Amino acid sequence: MATENQIIELRTMINDPAGETSEYAADELDRRIDAANGNLQVVAAAIWTEKAGRYSGLVDVQEGASRRSLGSLHANALKMATYYGSISGVGTVSGRVSRTRAIERP
Numbered sequence: 001m002a003t004e005n006q007i008i009e010l011r012t013m014i015n016d017p018a019g020e021t022s023e024y025a026a027d028e029l030d031r032r033i034d035a036a037n038g039n040l041q042v043v044a045a046a047i048w049t050e051k052a053g054r055y056s057g058l059v060d061v062q063e064g065a066s067r068r069s070l071g072s073l074h075a076n077a078l079k080m081a082t083y084y085g086s087i088s089g090v091g092t093v094s095g096r097v098s099r100t101r102a103i104e105r106p
Helices: 004-013 026-035 040-055 071-087
Strands: 060-063 066-069
Touching (some): 004 040, 040 071
Antiparallel strands (some): 060 066
């Protein structure tokens, strides 16, 4: 079972402050943290990927002098998902682990 501090930290990582307008209920976050064996970065990467999916249909809007760049939400959510996936110790969001090796010259 996740601690209250873990849930608060995860809410901070996913930019979802606790309150009545919260996207994710505490019991849902608790279940996800338990499923990830307490690895908050894995959960944060998954949630940011979900958010990117929700944001994918948004477009930039301009009405007169007012402008909203809603299309950038998708790109930024993917960046956050990639960031948390890379520091999770599990690999990237796609599930592939980055690998490097020395260049061999003949």
